[in-house]
Amino acid sequence: xxxxxxxxxxxxxxxxxxxxxxxxxxxxxxxxxxxxxxxxxxxxxxxxxxxxxxxxxxxxxxxxxxxxxxxxxxxxxxxxxxxxxxxxxxxxxxxxxxxxxxxxxxxxxxxxxxxxxxxxxxxxxxxxxxxxxxxxxxxxxxxxxxxxxxxxxxxxxxxxxxxxxxxxxxxxxxxxxxxxxxxxxxxxxxxxxxxxxxxxxxxxxxxxxxxxxxxxxxxxxxxxxxxxxxxxxxxxxxxxxxxxxxxxxxxxxxxxxxxxxxxxxxxxxxxxxxxxxxxxxxxxxxxxxxxxxxxxxxxxxxxxxxxxxxxxxxxxxxxxxxxxxxxxxxxxxxxxxxxxxxxxxxxxxxxxxxxxxxxxxxxxxxxxxxxxxxxxxxxxxxxxxxxxxxxxxxxxxxxxxxxxxxxxxxx
Amino acid sequence: xxxxxxxxxxxxxxxxxxxxxxxxxxxxxxxxxxxxxxxxxxxxxxxxxxxxxxxxxxxxxxxxxxxxxxxxxxxxxxxxxxxxxxxxxxxxxxxxxxxxxxxxxxxxxxxxxxxxxxxxxxxxxxxxxxxxxxxxxxxxxxxxxxxxxxxxxxxxxxxxxxxxxxxxxxxxxxxxxxxxxxxxxxxxxxxxxxxxxxxxxxxxxxxxxxxxxxxxxxxxxxxxxxxxxxxxxxxxxxxxxxxxxxxxxxxxxxxxxxxxxxxxxxxxxxxxxxxxxxxxxxxxxxxxxx
Numbered sequence: 001x002x003x004x005x006x007x008x009x010x011x012x013x014x015x016x017x018x019x020x021x022x023x024x025x026x027x028x029x030x031x032x033x034x035x036x037x038x039x040x041x042x043x044x045x046x047x048x049x050x051x052x053x054x055x056x057x058x059x060x061x062x063x064x065x066x067x068x069x070x071x072x073x074x075x076x077x078x079x080x081x082x083x084x085x086x087x088x089x090x091x092x093x094x095x096x097x098x099x100x101x102x103x104x105x106x107x108x109x110x111x112x113x114x115x116x117x118x119x120x121x122x123x124x125x126x127x128x129x130x131x132x133x134x135x136x137x138x139x140x141x142x143x144x145x146x147x148x149x150x151x152x153x154x155x156x157x158x159x160x161x162x163x164x165x166x167x168x169x170x171x172x173x174x175x176x177x178x179x180x181x182x183x184x185x186x187x188x189x190x191x192x193x194x195x196x197x198x199x200x201x202x203x204x205x206x207x208x209x210x211x212x213x214x215x216x217x218x219x220x221x222x223x224x225x226x227x228x229x230x231x232x233x234x235x236x237x238x239x240x241x242x243x244x245x246x247x248x249x250x251x252x253x254x255x256x257x258x259x260x261x262x263x264x265x266x267x268x269x270x271x272x273x274x275x276x277x278x279x280x281x282x283x284x285x286x287x288x289x290x291x292x293x294x295x296x297x298x299x300x301x302x303x304x305x306x307x308x309x310x311x312x313x314x315x316x317x318x319x320x321x322x323x324x325x326x327x328x329x330x331x332x333x334x335x336x337x338x339x340x341x342x343x344x345x346x347x348x349x350x351x352x353x354x355x356x357x358x359x360x361x362x363x364x365x366x367x368x369x370x371x372x373x374x375x376x377x378x379x380x381x382x383x384x385x386x387x388x389x390x391x392x393x394x395x396x397x398x399x400x401x402x403x404x405x406x407x408x409x410x411x
Numbered sequence: 412x413x414x415x416x417x418x419x420x421x422x423x424x425x426x427x428x429x430x431x432x433x434x435x436x437x438x439x440x441x442x443x444x445x446x447x448x449x450x451x452x453x454x455x456x457x458x459x460x461x462x463x464x465x466x467x468x469x470x471x472x473x474x475x476x477x478x479x480x481x482x483x484x485x486x487x488x489x490x491x492x493x494x495x496x497x498x499x500x501x502x503x504x505x506x507x508x509x510x511x512x513x514x515x516x517x518x519x520x521x522x523x524x525x526x527x528x529x530x531x532x533x534x535x536x537x538x539x540x541x542x543x544x545x546x547x548x549x550x551x552x553x554x555x556x557x558x559x560x561x562x563x564x565x566x567x568x569x570x571x572x573x574x575x576x577x578x579x580x581x582x583x584x585x586x587x588x589x590x591x592x593x594x595x596x597x598x599x600x601x602x603x604x605x606x607x608x609x610x611x612x613x614x615x616x617x618x619x620x621x622x623x624x625x626x627x628x629x630x631x632x633x634x635x636x637x638x639x640x641x642x643x644x645x646x647x648x649x650x651x652x653x654x655x656x657x658x659x660x661x662x663x664x665x666x667x668x669x670x671x672x673x674x675x676x677x678x679x680x681x682x683x684x685x686x687x688x689x690x691x692x693x694x695x696x697x698x699x700x701x
Contacts, residue, residue, distance in 0.1 A: 036658065044527070046526070095517075095520070096502070096517075096520075099498065100498060103498065228524075229498070229522075229524075230523075230524035230526055230527055231522065231523045231524055231527050232520075232521070232522050233519075233520070233521040233522075233523075234517075234519065234520050234521075235518070235519050236516060236517060236518045236519060238457075238516065238518060239455070239518040239519050242656065243656055243658055246654055246655050246656035247651070247655055247656070247659065249654045250647075250650040250651045250653075250654040250655040250659075251650070253650040253654060254646050254647035254648075254649075254650035254651065255647075257646035257647075257650065258643045258646050258647065261639075261642065261643065261646065262643075265639065297658050297659060298587055298590055298659075298662070300659075301587075301590075301651065301659055301662055301663070301666075302590075302594075304647045304651060305594060305644065305647065305666070307643075307647060308598075308640065308643055308644035308647060309601075311640065311643040311644075312601075312636075312640040312643070315636050315639045315640050315643075316605070316636055319633075319635055319636045319639075323632065341612070344608065345604070345605050345608045345609075348553055348604045348605075348608055349600075349601040349602075349604045349605050349608075350601070351549060352546050352549060352550070352597060352600040352601055352604055353594075353597035353598065353600065353601050354597075355542060355545045355546055355549060355597075356542045356546070356593045356594065356596050356597035356600075357593075357597065358545075359538050359541050359542040359545065359593065360538060360589075360590060360593050363534050363537060363538045363541070364534075364538070364589075364590070367586065367587075368586060368587075368589065368590050371587075371590045372590075375594070
């Protein structure tokens with residue numbers, strides 16, 4: 001019995017310490033970091049006017065195409081509330097141009113001088129950037145769908161016949177205005193009917209890259225309703241890395257201070273407390289990994305705060321234990337009594353904090369939600385460690401007879 | 412033996428003074444809301460050239476009428492906070508800074524519209540109210556209503572002091588402040604509950620004890636725990652405050668103030684309030700049975 005318990009205690013200690021060393025790297029490498037830690041862009045879009053579910057679904061679809069073109073991994077695009085869409089794009093080189101790309105309506109219109117709309121972006125079959133080999137001019141080549149081709153042919157033929165060219169004098173009305181997002185980007189003269197369903201726009205692109213962006217916007221289609229960027233936040237990768245390093249340092253020092261304090265103040269139970277803290281941290285980080293939670297800066301703060309709850313559970317138990325020992329109980333009886341009394345306290349005090357965390361989770365958004373998630377999981381883990389681990393190890397320690405002097409338990 | 416209940420008027424007075432200062436400051440100068448609440452644009456820049464001064468940056472901002480914007484140096488970078496800038500204007504401002512002062516890296520840029528700020532304020536307040544109501548309900552179920560009211564008063568005490576502290580020193584209040592206040596509330600309740608739990612237990616065990624002595628004893632039995640737990644939390648918060656960098660600084664500061672207020676109120680205020688709520692016939696000792 002004794003030998004068994006001693007063996008169990010050794011195994012547990014080795015497992016926890018070994019586990020911490022073994023898991024340190026995989027946890028660090030696999031935890032999903034939020035934008036504030038990794039660097040990236042968050043954009044919140046508000047759709048304007050009366051918006052249907054279909055509109056939002058379409059906006060999300062279009063945003064996905066646009067964001068994918070940036071070549072980033074794991075962008076998150078989701079609806080928020082009735083008429084908002086939130087985009088989170090991690091690890092991006094040029095946040096500014098990404099935000100510009102996202103905010104574009106990309107509504108393409110071909111209009112006559114009388115304001116009649118001949119074609120829109122919906123008639124496009126293809127849009128491709130290119131460079132004219134002869135003039136070196138950068139342009140976006142357009143190809144229309146059959147329906148659009150027919151309409152384009154009819155409209156150009158009509159313009160040619162209605163406003164015949166007399167000598168060198170070009171009729172103003174024989175132009176077609178090409179609008180992008182309600183801005184005229186070009187106004188070519190129709191020299192002859194165009195039956196091919198092809199057109200070029202070459203309004204003011206200086207580089208092929210500029211043309212590529214327009215082509216992409218046109219290909220992904222116009223948004224069904226205009227959107228406004230009501231919030232955008234971008235964090236550069238250097239600042240993110242800096243934050244990670246700093247909070248890691250803070251976490252290590254904070255944890256170390258607690259562990260030393262517990263060891264000095266509670267002696268033998270202090271060792272158990274320290275082990276329970278390590279176990280608790282592993283458990284919490286493991287769960288965060290398993291549910292693929294995203295760790296944000298407030299999330300780290302939540303983690304550190306829930307460490308406080310875990311320490312509290314330890315302190316509550318050991319203070320009770322001390323009291324019971326001073327009241328003259330035997331070690332084993334004191335452990336039992338200490339536990340059952342401390343448990344209701346731990347439960348009540350944790351549930352109240354959990355309530356605050358739950359409110360944050362349901363009402364908060366983004367990073368605040370992350371904070372609430374780590375805090376709640378932390379509280380649950382700390383209860384679990386207190387109920388199972390601390391109890392088992394304390395009892396095993398008493399049974400093993402390794403430490404009999406009650407003074408070492410603080411009595 | 413320390414007499415928490417007997418001297419409660421002193422503790423009440425002390426808390427009242429601090430709360431009055433807090434509320435006074437809130438009325439006089441309000442809170443320094445960050446762009447999260449107010450709406451606005453934040454730009455954090457790190458110039459390649461060393462030794463750039465705030466005056467140079469202000470001079471460059473003058474062109475846009477932004478010279479009165481908040482400007483703050485954080486280690487080797489600058490944080491500029493302005494009214495909300497459009498995308499085009501932001502690009503202009505950045506271009507001007509580059510041409511007038513020199514090349515820089517844009518470490519962080521945030522732009523928040525006024526809609527978001529209003530919402531945040533509303534949701535923040537709502538969160539506080541809902542959390543408080545839920546906690547009163549829980550405490551009433553587990554304990555009794557008077558405990559619930561006393562705990563909520565203690566909690567408001569902590570929240571007001573924390574908010575007042577931020578108002579007094581005009582520290583910036585941002586999104587994480589709401590999280591800090593709600594966690595302070597959680598902690599405060601937690602701290603108070605632990606002592607109430609002891610009072611409840613002692614009420615069953617020491618039926619002959621006079622109520623004031625019983626409450627005193629309960630507080631004393633929990634004193635070491637209250638201090639040790641708060642100390643442990645304080646370790647983490649101080650580490651975060653000193654080492655955690657700009658982004659978590661005010662969060663940890665708010666938490667620290669809240670935790671200090673919380674441990675004070677749970678030891679000196681909460682139980683005393685409960686004691687005062689238990690009805691007593693004048694001149695008689697308070698009955699233990701409630």
